Amino acid sequence: MSKHVSISPEEAADRLAIRELVEAYAHCADSRDAKGQMALFTPDTHFVVFMDAKDPKPSQELQSREALAPVFADLNQYAATMHFLGQTTILTLTGDRGTGETYCMPHHLTIEGKNRRLMIAALRYYDTFVKMDGTWLFAERNLYVDWLEQRELS
Numbered sequence: 001m002s003k004h005v006s007i008s009p010e011e012a013a014d015r016l017a018i019r020e021l022v023e024a025y026a027h028c029a030d031s032r033d034a035k036g037q038m039a040l041f042t043p044d045t046h047f048v049v050f051m052d053a054k055d056p057k058p059s060q061e062l063q064s065r066e067a068l069a070p071v072f073a074d075l076n077q078y079a080a081t082m083h084f085l086g087q088t089t090i091l092t093l094t095g096d097r098g099t100g101e102t103y104c105m106p107h108h109l110t111i112e113g114k115n116r117r118l119m120i121a122a123l124r125y126y127d128t129f130v131k132m133d134g135t136w137l138f139a140e141r142n143l144y145v146d147w148l149e150q151r152e153l154s
Contacts, residue, residue: 011093017136018129019088022102025138026083029106034072041065042130046140053124053144079111096131109153116153122146 007015021040028037041047043065051059062068075081086103101124108119128140 014093014098014131014136015090018090018093018098018100021129021136021138022088022100022125022127023085026085026104029072029075029083030081032075034069034075037072038065038068041068041138041141042132045138047071047138048140048142050142050144053146075108077110078108080109082107098129098136100127100129101125102127118151118153120149120151122148 025037025040028034028040044063045065045068047060047062047068048058049060060071062071084105084107086105088100088102091099091101104121104123104125106121106123108121110117110119122145124144124146126142126144127138129136130139131137
């Protein structure tokens with residue numbers, strides 16, 4: 001268990017803003033707002049995907065905000081998505097920089113004729129956040145896939 005200490009109102013506001021950033025990412029993904037999702041990142045962001053969380057070699061590595069467009073557009077292949085967020089743990093927070101870890105269980109629905117399939121992923125995001133002009137953004141986002149599950153739906 002963590003020891004509770006008092007924090008300043010500024011730190012509390014920063015912690016809330018970071019959680020809202022994480023939530024905005026999921027909301028934009030599910031509402032297919034790729035431009036809004038991209039706006040949550042710094043221009044020189046670093047986005048890394050590890051499709052196998054145990055493999056130290058990334059499956060995909062992107063080096064700018066603009067490079068994220070096709071990744072976010074790829075969600076359009078699904079009839080619907082729903083990203084369930086678990087805990088977001090702020091690991092470090094000093095001034096205008098922070099790091100954190102977020103658990104997420106995205107659900108992706110595919111419909112082909114009468115066939116409906118659901119893909120559920122267990123993800124962890126390791127993030128580096130920066131505060132620019134009073135707004136918290138993702139400077140780096142490492143996505144680790146712990147497992148995937150496919151289900152046929154009735």
